[in-house]
Amino acid sequence: MTNAALTDALRAGSSSSITIDVGPRASDLTVRLGRADDLLALAAVLTGPHAMALATVVATDETRSPDGGFKVRYIFEPTVAAAHDQFVTLLVPVDPTRPEVASLTVAIPAANWHEREMRDLFGIVPVGHPDPRTLVVHDGWPQGVFPLRKSFDGSRRVPVEPAEEFPHLVAEGEGVFEIPVGPIHAGIIEPGHFRFTSVGETVLHLDARLFYTHRGLEKRMEGLSPLDAFYVAERICGVCSVAHGLGYCEALEQIAGVDVPWRAQLIRSIALELERLYNHVGDIGNICAGAAFHYGTATGMRLKERLQQMNERLAGNRFLRGLVVPGGVRLDLSDDLLGVLAATLQDTLAGLDGLMGRIEANPSVVDRLDDTGVLPHQAALDLAVTGVTARASGVDRDARRDHPHGAFASLKPPDLHVVTISEGDAMARVTVRALEARESIRLVGEFLRRLEPGPLQIALGEPLPGGRIGLSAIESARGEAVHWLRLDAGGRVERYHLRSPSYQNWPAVALAAERAIVPDFPLVNKSFELCYSCTDR
Amino acid sequence: MLRIVLNALRTGVVTTRYPAEPSVPPDRFRGAPMLRAGSHLPPPSVCPAGAISERFDDRGRHVSLDLAQCVFCGRCADDPWKDAVAMGRDFELAARCRDDLRIEVVADDPAAAAARPAPDRDAEAAGASSEIRRVLGRSLHLRHLDAGSCNACDWELAALLNPVYDVRRLSIDFVASPRHADGVAITGPVTRNLETAVRRTVEAIPDPRIVIAVGACAASGGIVGEGYASAGGVDRVLPVDVYIPGCPPRPEAIIFGMLVAVGRLGARRACLGEAR
Numbered sequence: 001m002t003n004a005a006l007t008d009a010l011r012a013g014s015s016s017s018i019t020i021d022v023g024p025r026a027s028d029l030t031v032r033l034g035r036a037d038d039l040l041a042l043a044a045v046l047t048g049p050h051a052m053a054l055a056t057v058v059a060t061d062e063t064r065s066p067d068g069g070f071k072v073r074y075i076f077e078p079t080v081a082a083a084h085d086q087f088v089t090l091l092v093p094v095d096p097t098r099p100e101v102a103s104l105t106v107a108i109p110a111a112n113w114h115e116r117e118m119r120d121l122f123g124i125v126p127v128g129h130p131d132p133r134t135l136v137v138h139d140g141w142p143q144g145v146f147p148l149r150k151s152f153d154g155s156r157r158v159p160v161e162p163a164e165e166f167p168h169l170v171a172e173g174e175g176v177f178e179i180p181v182g183p184i185h186a187g188i189i190e191p192g193h194f195r196f197t198s199v200g201e202t203v204l205h206l207d208a209r210l211f212y213t214h215r216g217l218e219k220r221m222e223g224l225s226p227l228d229a230f231y232v233a234e235r236i237c238g239v240c241s242v243a244h245g246l247g248y249c250e251a252l253e254q255i256a257g258v259d260v261p262w263r264a265q266l267i268r269s270i271a272l273e274l275e276r277l278y279n280h281v282g283d284i285g286n287i288c289a290g291a292a293f294h295y296g297t298a299t300g301m302r303l304k305e306r307l308q309q310m311n312e313r314l315a316g317n318r319f320l321r322g323l324v325v326p327g328g329v330r331l332d333l334s335d336d337l338l339g340v341l342a343a344t345l346q347d348t349l350a351g352l353d354g355l356m357g358r359i360e361a362n363p364s365v366v367d368r369l370d371d372t373g374v375l376p377h378q379a380a381l382d383l384a385v386t387g388v389t390a391r392a393s394g395v396d397r398d399a400r401r402d403h404p405h406g407a408f409a410s411l412k413p414p415d416l417h418v419v420t421i422s423e424g425d426a427m428a429r430v431t432v433r434a435l436e437a438r439e440s441i442r443l444v445g446e447f448l449r450r451l452e453p454g455p456l457q458i459a460l461g462e463p464l465p466g467g468r469i470g471l472s473a474i475e476s477a478r479g480e481a482v483h484w485l486r487l488d489a490g491g492r493v494e495r496y497h498l499r500s501p502s503y504q505n506w507p508a509v510a511l512a513a514e515r516a517i518v519p520d521f522p523l524v525n526k527s528f529e530l531c532y533s534c535t536d537r
Numbered sequence: 538m539l540r541i542v543l544n545a546l547r548t549g550v551v552t553t554r555y556p557a558e559p560s561v562p563p564d565r566f567r568g569a570p571m572l573r574a575g576s577h578l579p580p581p582s583v584c585p586a587g588a589i590s591e592r593f594d595d596r597g598r599h600v601s602l603d604l605a606q607c608v609f610c611g612r613c614a615d616d617p618w619k620d621a622v623a624m625g626r627d628f629e630l631a632a633r634c635r636d637d638l639r640i641e642v643v644a645d646d647p648a649a650a651a652a653r654p655a656p657d658r659d660a661e662a663a664g665a666s667s668e669i670r671r672v673l674g675r676s677l678h679l680r681h682l683d684a685g686s687c688n689a690c691d692w693e694l695a696a697l698l699n700p701v702y703d704v705r706r707l708s709i710d711f712v713a714s715p716r717h718a719d720g721v722a723i724t725g726p727v728t729r730n731l732e733t734a735v736r737r738t739v740e741a742i743p744d745p746r747i748v749i750a751v752g753a754c755a756a757s758g759g760i761v762g763e764g765y766a767s768a769g770g771v772d773r774v775l776p777v778d779v780y781i782p783g784c785p786p787r788p789e790a791i792i793f794g795m796l797v798a799v800g801r802l803g804a805r806r807a808c809l810g811e812a813r
Contacts, residue, residue: 138730147765158765160732183734186713188681188695190688191731212730213685216766224585231585231610235760238689238785295541301699302551308696316565316624318787319689322611330611331565358541533687 003029006050006088013045014038023089024469025254030089039102042090043074047108052076053384054104055087055473056482056499057114059122061150063096070094070124072101074111075471075482077403079381081396081418085403087471094124103129110384113503121148136211136536139163147219154219171197171204179518183212190532194521201517206510213536221496226252226464229493230326233483236498237534241319242268242275243476244498244534247483249326250405251470255487256460262410263454264328266447269406271315271323272474273440273447277345278307279477280388280437281352283529287430288359290523291368296359303351310344313337328457338448345441356434369427373512373524376424380508387479389505389528392432393424399475407447414446426527463491478502478530500534552703553789556796560628560789567609567624569782570602574642576621579613586753586760589613591644601641604630605756605770608784630782631794635772638756638782676708677799679749680718680742684735684771685728685761689785690752694722702788709795715739720747720778720798722791726754726761727768739775747798749779751791756780 006029007020016034023030033039046052055077062071074090092101103126104111115126116135123146134141140161147154170178176199183191193209217236221229233248234241246268253260260268285300308318314337315323323331333341359365375385380393390397398418400408407413419435421428466489474481479501488494509528516524553560562568572578578600581589588606592599602613614622632638681694697704698711712718715738727735739748750771753759757780763769771777781794 139733152765154765155763156765157763157768158729160729183731184682184738188691188698188711189683190686190691191683191734212734213683213725213728214730214766215685215726215728215761216764217761219766220761220764228585231608231612232760235608235687235689235784238687238692241689295545298700299544301696302548302701305696305699305701312566312787313563314565316563316567316611317609317784318693319785321784322567322609330615354544358544361540531688533685536685 009045009049010042013041015041018042024471025087027085028087028089028471030091032091033093036092036094036101039074039090039092040104040107043076043104043108046076046088046090051079052088053079053381054108054110054114055384055480056484056497057111057118058484058495058497059118059124059148060486060495061122061148064150069096070099070122072118072124073484074104075484077473079384079395079397082401099124100127101125102127105129105131109382109507110504112507120146122146123149133167136214138211139166147216154216154222166209168195168209169205169207170195175199176204192532196518196521198518201519203514203516203518203521206513206521208506208510210506210532211536213533215537217537218496218498221493224493226460226487226491226493227326229496233496233498234321234324236537237500237531238319239279240275240476240478240481240500240531240534241321242271242324243474243481244483244500245321245324246272246406247472247474247481247498248485248496249324250472250474251483251485252326252460252464254470254472255468255485256464258327258458258460260328261455261458263451264456265407265409266451267329267333267456268324269408270333270444270447271320271329272406272476273444274307274311274314275320276477277348277437277440278304278311279529280433280440281307281348283526284352284355284359284430284433284437286529287369287426287523287526288365290526291365293359293362293365296355296365299351299355299358303348303355306344307348310340313340325457327460328455330456332456333451341444341448345444349438349441352434352437359430366427368520368523369430369527370425372426372516372520373527374423374425374515375508375512377422379511380424383504383508383511385479385505385508386501387475387477387505388429388432388436389479389508391418391420392428394420394422396420397480399473399480403473403480405472405474407450414443414450416443426523429527466491466494476501479505481534498534498537500531500537502530502532502535505530506535551700552706553701555789556792562626562628562787566626566628567611569604569625569627569630569640570607570614571623571625572600572602572640572642573621573623574644576644577618578621578642578644579618583613583618585610585612587762596643598644599641600644601639603757604638604640604782605635605780606753606759607782608753608760610784628783628787628790629793630786630790631797632780633778633797635757635780638780675799676719677747677795678710678712678717678719679795680715680721680738681711682721682723682735682738684723684725684731684755685767686725686752686754690724690755693785693788693791694724694751696788697791702792704792704795707792707796709792715741716743718742718746720749722749722751722795723755723771724751726758727771727774729766729768732768732774735774747778748775749781749794749798750777751781751794752786753782753784756782759784
């Protein structure tokens, strides 16, 4: 679909004049709405005939800028495999004295959490949203306090006040009972509250309440120099450190208008694949824990540990922190490390093949995984899920191909085999991970062959231009992460927003659990393996 | 089944000998930064986590670095401060007192060791430790408590149970209920949304109990600091017995801290620059 056809359709779908500009990137479009009422119609044009999905929603408080007011940007992207690398932004100005926008949630379920988050943090009310409950701020949050407004001082603590119990969404009826789980769980895992309503073992409904680890990191980054803010972005999530660090860097480098040297691009992509690899291998092991297959758990942990020890040799940190920096990479790959890398990957491949062989040959494990926690293809599309979750439900999307970054952004990117399986069950998610892990090992070899001597960093130049928007998408181990960054006139961070893949995928867990029995929930949850920290921020 | 047994035999023993034998981190590992007295030390603004501070007196500029806050990014050891700061490889940094994690040097005077108050904390720490030893013996059963971490520290705690670290060989284990626990390993800066759950969980652990703050966020707020959603460290909410610096601390560093907690290893003492 050409841009001309798209702009014509958008103009035809709006009742008043709209302005369509190219941006934030050269391949993107930004549509500024004359009337906020047009939002639903224009969103329908994008999601309907143009087969786009909601990628993220970014609210900003621009009351201090000459333009004034609040703004909400609804950012859409194609859902078709190997489509043009494009984001389309619908920009809606919001009057701060009457902060309301029409809710998209009923038409576009993927907008649900984004709109609730915007209501909690900015006080912008999505009119017509079916769920009035808070999402990000929890019990006892004072009325009328919106932490992401510029008038709010984010550096002070807001005390916890006594509050009524949170109204969980539960099923009711004879023989139906509620099982509350969390936020503190029995294992070494992240916090979240799961309220099951079940009849016997069968789950009728699951209401997941997250954002316990909300640290206010987006507010924390505001006002920082872009270099200081990078270290916060790198620490939003432990097991997505490379992906989120890189996403922030790419957004910043777009603003600065610099091209990162080729050698640095390759090392960044190698780091991204190594992160995917240790995650996928560890996740396969953890799924075995959910199926009580302890040999598999121990093997997965051992293989992951070996990879993390290699990470520490490469980057000085077991989560590869401190490798990617704005403008390039901080450390080179020396010859002796290349040897370590090759040997470790070879052993990992053999170990992974052995582990998958044992899983597939073990009927008691396969029986637990087959047909468990099914996410149907249509639900995957409606919720706009991403990553392994999407590909195991037959959605052929991968940001490495669809929004090229790192070494994939070159003129001759390496071939990428995007693995898709249509079943959508836990077994499909295990299989996608195993195949992607093998693909990652192959890709690292491909990147290493392309390495040639060259500089590792480019200076970003100071001060960085204010007002310009950086928008990047990175395929992390869990799927596509969308980063949105804008600096103020003084070159400091004005607003940063991360839509993590876990954020997008969590509602799918609740949906898949409703087709399972309560004892299978840990297995279903582990088969999605989502982060709480990058969801909650 | 036979293949599983054969594979297990072929794999052999992969478990580390730490702490009986020292663990040597790789060359690039970024451990405790070493500040060189009398050199061109970086200004506080260099540190993204706010771990570096300075003060001035008649002896000149004193620069101090708080290991509890340090995220070990290595920025203060990059150009142009390469000669003033080096990232050391020391990772056994756990301390009973927050003050013991502060390194201070006088930037203008290479000869002068920085003066510091000498708190009488040995007696206090020894007292707490002997009570814990009397009740708990040498074993330690911990509850993990995520108080808003980025999950890196959590994964490192989980790694303690993998075949390589296997902390059960040191009679340390993780339990499901706080009622079964001798103490708690807390990660994260204590978010507002978890503060109540953190307090309740710790209160459910029988006395005497050990509170271990694992990682920069738990030990000091780390890069998150204090804010509308974060308390800025566990000790803002509860008394902490042992602080384990790191972002995240490597598994051996956590093992070291846990052994310090039960009094089986000596804690880090206050140190001055490279004087250790």
